[in-house]
Amino acid sequence: MQPVRLGLVGIGKIAVDQHLPAIAANAGFRLAATASRHGQVEGVDAYAHIADMIAVARLDAISLCTPPAGRHALALTAIEAGLHVMLEKPPAVTLSQVEALVGAARTAGVTLFATWHSREAAGVAPARAWLLDKRVEAVRIHWREDIRRWHPGQEWILGPGGFGVFDPGINALSIASEILPHQLVVESATMDVPQGRASPIAATLTMRCGLAEVRGEFDFLQTGPQDWSIEVDTDAGTLRLGMGGALLQLPGEAERPADDQEYPRLYERFANLIARREIDVDMRPLQLVADAFLIAERRVTDPFIF
Known part of the structure; x- marks a missing residue:
């Protein structure tokens, strides 16, 4: 089976410290492109905006590591392009944004994974x-x-x-x-x-x-x-x-x-969800906030x- 061609959006501290090592350690993913206004990954095609990355790069999935404000629009852009989406926590800034993304993912038949690392x-x-x-x-x-x-x-x-x-x-x-x-x-x-x-x-x-x-x-x-x-x-x-x-x-x-396997476990879960085209979105923590x-x-x- 070919690895999932992944686009990583938002190359900041959490992406560098956690996402990049977890992606590199998982044979089920290949980091194919990044989109970020402030960072790049050596040897990986880089774009300033997610729309440009989606238009040019051949991708199967997106992992969003941006701050929560604005994440709804980024995720929706990926979903409407037929891509599977993984969201850093918190998944968005409002409950209605998350519910809208769940509905869009169901309509598109793609995976949406709201992670709680x-x-x-x-x-x-x-x-x-x-x-x-x-x-x-x-x-x-x-x-x-x-x-x-x-x-x-x-x-x-x-x-x-x-x-x-x-x-x-x-x-x-x-x-x-x-x-x-x-x-x-x-x-x-x-x-x-x-x-x-x-x-x-x-x-x-x-x-x-x-x-x-x-x-x-x-x-x-x-x-x-x-x-x-x-x-x-x-x-x-x-x-x-x-x-x-x-x-x-x-x-x-x-x-x-202890161990330090939170993000490797998240990407293993994302791979399994993609294989089954399932949605995993638990809004309880966001509801409490x-x-x-x-x-x-x-x-x-x-x-x-x-």
Whole structure:
């Protein structure tokens, strides 16, 4: 079988750090072209715009690594050209945009894959399996990182549609919605928005999983040790996920070792979906963020400068 001829759109930090190595390691894909205003890949045909790439390059699929704002139009361009599409997280800036893409992909008969890379972390699947027959009593989510370290100069992330602290925070919500046995429901929220910015730099969420309270704390101004952890209190003890889901500790057991195979697993999944022409789009993490934006108490804080 011939490899899928892939076009990569948006050659930024996430593409360089994660997508390119995963594509190179998967024999089912061949990187045939890129489209980006700011980056190129040596030895690969490069275009400034996705429409130019699609018009000239012979492609089967597109992987979109651009910021979420504008991604709907890019994905729709690819779908209408008959190409399979893989979306970085979050898949778009609104729920209606994602729903429209799902409808377009069904009409075109192509694969649409909205990825949640943190769900592919080593500890997530075994955590979900362990929790299946447990009673959840409380959940604590801590997602605290340094915006200047992980998103240097990315002004868009605090702008309209940039998600702010929920750009990383949605990773936590993608894990929680995957491993917990009941649908998460947002009850209240606060958002700290720097003066002159549109998206929060810190936030808290109070949610429910059945009768259990789920408390989420998200902070983009964390200095020192970074913290991406989830603790789940159950009738059988406390489950702990650390390092964004890579590390898992079950009650009475030693911490399980991590691996770094999130993006290789995503591309393996994309290949399988393409082979079956299936759609895989779970909007639950985006729904939780949208609910938070709807009901949050917004507090204006000091201006933020990168």
